[in-house]
Amino acid sequence: MLHGTAVDARRWGQDQGRAQAAVIAEMAVAPALAEADLADGLTTGQRDRLQRATDLAIYNDSVLRLRVRGFNGQVVFSDDGTTAGGISINDPAFRSAAAGHTEVGLLSVPEAPGGQVIRVLQPIVASASGQSVGVLELYLPYEHIAARLREQTAVTYWRLGAGLGLLYLVLGLISWSTTRSLRRYAQRQAHEALHDALTGLPNRAAFHERARAALAQDGEPGAIVLVDLDRFKEVNDTLGHHAGDELLAVVADRLRAGLRPADTLARLGGDEFALILPRSDAATVRRLLDGLSAALATEVVLDGVPLSIEASFGVAHYPEHGRAVDELLRRADAAMYHGKRGSADIVVYAGEDMSHPTQWLVVQAELRHALARDELVLHYQPKVDLRTGEVVGVEALVRWQHPQRGLLPPSEFLPAAEQSGLIEPLTAWVLARALADQAAWTATGRSWGVSVNVSARNLEKPGFADFVSGLLAEHGTPAHRLLLEITETALAADTRRAEQAVLDLTTRGIGISVDDFGTGYTSMSQLRGLPIAEIKIDRTFVRDVLEAPPSQAIVRAIIALAHGLGSRVTAEGIESPEVADWLRRAGCDEAQGYLYSRPVPWAEVGTYEITGAAS
Structure with a gap:
């Protein structure tokens, strides 16, 4: 944007110089020269007329230097009276101007105001014949154009800064919002990966993690308990799966309400739940499970049908019955199914004689x-x-x-x-x-x-x-x-x-x-x-x-x-x-x-x- 602004400013300055040179050449120089032959030089009258015609421009500082040159490069008139200096006759720009083309360029001149000037080589066309008779060499000030460029650059800087600031603000808000959404999504995914969608309880993977953490506490007794609902399939088959889901939610709430803060309740799948009861001896576990069994037995009404919830509890104590999660789950499973085939709803693992569903x-x-x-x-x-x-x-x-x-x-x-x-x-x-x-x-x-x-x-x-x-x-x-x-x-x-x-x-x-x-x-x-x-x-x-x-x-x-x-x-x-x-x-x-x-x-x-x- 800044480069484009500078290029536009230079182009505008050159266009202004070209237009100004054309006006000076047509309105001042050409009429003053009349039918002069620049190869022979100027008469005193012609020089005086040319001086008067260009004095106003020189006086107003709209022109820094003005020379009239013949095609041979000879300076026949200059605003300061000198006949030396200026562009070389062999310069391509001079030859182009001698051929009838206007040439405009931006030059660095340390002694000029602002350090730069606009040089214009303008063909001089005689008013009577319409033929080119010489070359007008003009040096115009660039300072006001440079000042305008600085103003435009400053404005551009402010606009660019404001735009970038607003852009950064928008991008920052988008980044913050996206990061927060991604963080929430990641947290939700992590939660869903470790929790059951229906009951909100920890799932099998989370249960294994917590069980391993509980078993890592050396010397602390506890229990792993599996809970399986009795005749749950009848509810699904008779009342529909929506009633079965509602029943599972009720069971989860009742089990959760009867546990201590340090205990863990998880849903392993279907109608099977699991408990981790840390820092609990056999008597404590039994007392806690008796309370849970009684809480589950309270009648619940699903689709207008009163139901009594019954469940089988299989208990494996650690470290008595094992020190590995899989081993304790297998033995709690065996105890639970032993209870399903008998009359007791709470069964503690009692050795390898207990048959297992496998x-x-x-x-x-x-x-x-x-x-x-x-x-x-x-x-x-x-x-x-x-x-x-x-x-x-x-x-x-x-x-x-x-x-x-x-x-x-x-x-x-x-x-x-x-x-x-x-x-x-x-x-x-x-x-x-x-x-x-x-x-x-x-x-x-x-x-x-x-x-x-x-x-x-x-x-x-x-x-x-x-x-x-x-x-x-x-x-x-x-x-x-x-x-x-x-x-x-x-x-x-x-x-x-x-x-x-x-x-x-x-x-x-x-x-x-x-x-x-x-x-x-x-x-x-x-x-x-x-x-x-x-x-x-x-x-x-x-x-x-x-x-x-x-x-x-x-x-x-x-x-x-x-x-x-x-x-x-x-x-x-x-x-x-x-x-x-x-x-x-x-x-x-x-x-x-x-x-x-x-x-x-x-x-x-x-x-x-x-x-x-x-x-």
């Missing part, structure tokens, strides 16, 4: 062989009519006679079967064996029906009703003597497919029983539309029915509901005559439990026919 792969492989080698057996538990005390049916319960581990209950292998495709061949085996055993006891004069448990995967399999009908025909068993027990979870897993499967079975005369009623999320409208033969009251409502008014109210409500739907009611978990008598008076139809018999093999079925009958 062993289910082994269980699944062994179970495949067990089906092929006929290692499974059925035990039967009676269903007793509470009014007459007679056995009216039996429930088939599968066991595994493991060659190394002995007789295994369903909790040891059914979860592995449910997670794989083994549940279908396992159910098929149970159905076939139960119908074969039923044919055997029918031959001895016992007309008991048999109940068999089926899973949601069985109901979802196309052609399941045809398969069951085929087995009934194969064993010659009337359809009404088979009762298929399904849980509320199975009934609610896929409403349309479950309802269709139930209708297909009932149209063939096969009875349907809803097991563990009261613990799932079956809707009343769903039950109303299905021909349910039996509703079984879960043992959790039966075991304290004599002492707990809420359990009494629930049991009475289930009995009234079932009878209103045209279904009979069976109560599970009867262990005392007093409970059996209360249920009979409440209107319950049938009962199962240790009061009558534990599940026993077919060979022992006849020994409990009347044992423990209610009066």
Whole structure:
């Protein structure tokens, strides 16, 4: 910008010099010379006229020096009367001017005001002939042009400074804003990389970092705890994933509220949470987890459905159970799943005997062989009519006679079967064996029906009703003597497919029983539309029915509901005559439990026919 300003100023000065020289040559010099021949010099009259014509310009300092020269370079007139000096005749500029061209240049002259002058070589054209007769050599002052240039330069400096200042300010604001945004973005990315988006809790990566920091405190005891919600999948399947997300947020809030400031709560994924409880002995950990379990159990309402949150806690103490994070997590995981298969909701790791979910792969492989080698057996538990005390049916319960581990209950292998495709061949085996055993006891004069448990995967399999009908025909068993027990979870897993499967079975005369009623999320409208033969009251409502008014109210409500739907009611978990008598008076139809018999093999079925009958 400054260079351009200087160039423009010089160009403007040269243009001014060219114009001024043209005026002087045309208006003053040419008329004064008349028809003079510069090669012969000037007459006194011509010199006087030329002097008078140029005096005003010289006097006003608009011209510093003025010379009139012939084409041979001879100075015929100068304002100071000298005939020497000036531009050389051999100079290209002089030759160009002699040829009729105006030449303008900027010269450095130390003695001139400002140190610079404008030199103009202007052809002199005679007024009469219009021919060039000589060269006018003018030296014009550049000082006022330089002053103007300085003024313009100063203004340009100020404008440039102001513009650059404003630019720097804008760039500074942009840089500050961008830096702040990038810093916030980086912080947000760092936070998101270490926190769960749904609950805002630390995620698995952050949990590992904090756990390593806690374990680095030598000599300080503590615990790693894994928390897994029970039956969380039922909430997602029944109420939708939005309800599941809401439930997870509630769980996170309740767990966070029950912890100390130094404790860490993280969500590892799904419905699994983890705790780091530093500087805590076993008693402190137990007391803290009891409080968390009680806080979770408080009822929450999701989409109008009241739910009680239950969770399994697996505990690994450090340094007792390990000094590495992965080792403690693995042992806490084993303890948690041990609790899921048992009745305790808080389980502390107790050695390598605790099975771990990774062993289910082994269980699944062994179970495949067990089906092929006929290692499974059925035990039967009676269903007793509470009014007459007679056995009216039996429930088939599968066991595994493991060659190394002995007789295994369903909790040891059914979860592995449910997670794989083994549940279908396992159910098929149970159905076939139960119908074969039923044919055997029918031959001895016992007309008991048999109940068999089926899973949601069985109901979802196309052609399941045809398969069951085929087995009934194969064993010659009337359809009404088979009762298929399904849980509320199975009934609610896929409403349309479950309802269709139930209708297909009932149209063939096969009875349907809803097991563990009261613990799932079956809707009343769903039950109303299905021909349910039996509703079984879960043992959790039966075991304290004599002492707990809420359990009494629930049991009475289930009995009234079932009878209103045209279904009979069976109560599970009867262990005392007093409970059996209360249920009979409440209107319950049938009962199962240790009061009558534990599940026993077919060979022992006849020994409990009347044992423990209610009066």
